Amino acid sequence: MTKQQAYAILGLRDGAGEDEIKAAYRALAQKAQADGNGTPSEARMNELNAAFDLLMGGIRADGNDASGANAGGAQDNRTLFAEIRTMIQNGQADAALQRLNRIPGGAEIAEWNFLVGSAYYFKGWVNEALRYFETACRLDPNNREYSAALNNLRARGGGAMNGNPFYAGDNAYGSQAVTCSCCDMCAMWMCMDALCSCGRGC
Amino acid sequence: MFGYVLPRKSELRVREWESYRAYYCGLCKELGREYGFLSRFVLNYDLVLLALTADSLAGECGKACGERCIANPLQKHPVCQSTPGLRLAADGLILTVYYKIWDDAADEHGAKRLAAKAALRAAERWRKKAAARHPELDEALRRETMRQAELEARGSAVTDEAADPTARMTQALFEAADPSGENRALGRFGYFLGKILYLLDAAEDYDEDAASGAYNVLIRAGLSREAAREHVQFVCRMCAGEASICYQELIWKAHKGILDNILYLGVPASIEHAGEKRPRKPERT
Numbered sequence: 001m002t003k004q005q006a007y008a009i010l011g012l013r014d015g016a017g018e019d020e021i022k023a024a025y026r027a028l029a030q031k032a033q034a035d036g037n038g039t040p041s042e043a044r045m046n047e048l049n050a051a052f053d054l055l056m057g058g059i060r061a062d063g064n065d066a067s068g069a070n071a072g073g074a075q076d077n078r079t080l081f082a083e084i085r086t087m088i089q090n091g092q093a094d095a096a097l098q099r100l101n102r103i104p105g106g107a108e109i110a111e112w113n114f115l116v117g118s119a120y121y122f123k124g125w126v127n128e129a130l131r132y133f134e135t136a137c138r139l140d141p142n143n144r145e146y147s148a149a150l151n152n153l154r155a156r157g158g159g160a161m162n163g164n165p166f167y168a169g170d171n172a173y174g175s176q177a178v179t180c181s182c183c184d185m186c187a188m189w190m191c192m193d194a195l196c197s198c199g200r201g202c
Numbered sequence: 203m204f205g206y207v208l209p210r211k212s213e214l215r216v217r218e219w220e221s222y223r224a225y226y227c228g229l230c231k232e233l234g235r236e237y238g239f240l241s242r243f244v245l246n247y248d249l250v251l252l253a254l255t256a257d258s259l260a261g262e263c264g265k266a267c268g269e270r271c272i273a274n275p276l277q278k279h280p281v282c283q284s285t286p287g288l289r290l291a292a293d294g295l296i297l298t299v300y301y302k303i304w305d306d307a308a309d310e311h312g313a314k315r316l317a318a319k320a321a322l323r324a325a326e327r328w329r330k331k332a333a334a335r336h337p338e339l340d341e342a343l344r345r346e347t348m349r350q351a352e353l354e355a356r357g358s359a360v361t362d363e364a365a366d367p368t369a370r371m372t373q374a375l376f377e378a379a380d381p382s383g384e385n386r387a388l389g390r391f392g393y394f395l396g397k398i399l400y401l402l403d404a405a406e407d408y409d410e411d412a413a414s415g416a417y418n419v420l421i422r423a424g425l426s427r428e429a430a431r432e433h434v435q436f437v438c439r440m441c442a443g444e445a446s447i448c449y450q451e452l453i454w455k456a457h458k459g460i461l462d463n464i465l466y467l468g469v470p471a472s473i474e475h476a477g478e479k480r481p482r483k484p485e486r487t
Contacts (some may be wrong), residue, residue, distance in 0.1 A: 165466065
């Protein structure tokens with residue numbers, strides 16, 4: 001794909017700026033989603049992503065030359081991650097995963113792991129989400145957002161369910177306590193039996 | 203589906219249990235009316251949840267009348283008269299059964315394959331009728347059945363990936379329970395229930411698949427029997443937790459006691475017994 005073709009895909013004139021590219025990309029991605037009844041066609045999203053990446057890549061390379069490669073790289077990731085976050089929130093988890101997987105060295109970055117985990121979470125792939133949240137927390141143990149996401153999933157893995165009417169306590173492990181209650185029951189019967197042989201006409 | 207989403211009978215009120223039974227019998231009668239006598243043999247308990255969900259969201263309480271039944275012709279039982287939820291559950295059941303046979307016809311060999319092909323021809327007439335009423339559901343089930351076959355052929359060892367087609371089929375079934383299509387939480391609720399069904403089934407089939415060499419994602423992932431059971435329980439609990447979040451976002455207008463019981467007691471109990479062979483109907487105690 002040439003730059004001209006990329007501009008054409010996004011419906012822009014040659015040489016349009018960063019803001020125009022982002023606005024056009026966002027509008028077209030949303031349109032693709034609306035056309036596809038909530039799930040945009042993969043071919044169309046690939047085309048849009050490729051055009052976007054090509055043009056933004058060019059702009060970033062120019063920017064890096066001016067401001068130094070390292071500072072530019074960190075700045076790039078921040079904008080890129082913010083965009084990917086928006087994509088995930090808009091329900092485009094698969095497209096977000098594709099873009100994340102194209103970021104070189106992403107696995108070393110805490111936020112990258114968190115975003116991959118979030119995209120999987122939105123897809124409903126909770127076990128994969130858990131793995132990436134764990135890595136995000138290991139790379140950045142002080143980030144509250146990452147640890148909240150991890151702890152929530154872990155609590156549910158332990159049996160926590162929202163709004164459980166059969167468990168009147170705010171213990172996060174509510175339903176597990178319900179399903180384990182046979183142990184409590186046994187203990188209770190043994191105590192009652194020892195105390196007064198209840199149920200046998202004491 | 204597989205008979206894992208059942209109520210815990212001992213925790214239901216008597217009228218709730220009767221209402222649940224009336225829905226089960228109502229589904230059986232609905233199948234008989236729409237698809238003929240033979241279709242009633244594919245009846246199972248999982249789809250009762252779909253009927254209750256659809257009717258609850260629509261505020262339809264269902265009306266039970268005493269009727270006789272071929273399983274017990276002497277005594278009259280309360281049977282729920284046809285409701286939109288029961289009609290959807292009957293169509294959904296027919297479509298899921300059809301695609302199950304479709305998949306078997308491609309998978310099995312020898313005599314079993316011939317039997318599946320013969321059954322498929324017979325079931326084609328049923329499918330046409332159900333698909334005419336729910337074309338998008340038919341399309342989703344066909345697409346996901348093919349995805350399942352593809353990932354099995356590839357030998358996927360990722361639990362989330364392997365369970366995804368079944369989860370999406372269940373999602374499509376639940377989305378059909380809300381024709382306005384605005385309730386994202388309902389589809390996601392179905393998605394997680396479907397994932398639980400798939401994983402519990404994989405855990406239950408572990409020994410059988412290990413012996414026959416059939417595809418099983420837990421074996422592919424290199425898990426021992428015990429590790430597989432623990433893994434399935436953990437992932438299923440996460441899914442049940444996610445399902446409960448969606449459940450709380452929806453407005454349930456009827457059958458709330460039964461639905462609460464199934465989600466908060468029945469499903470965790472099935473997860474607790476992951477990997478064990480057990481009767482696929484509500485406990486009798």
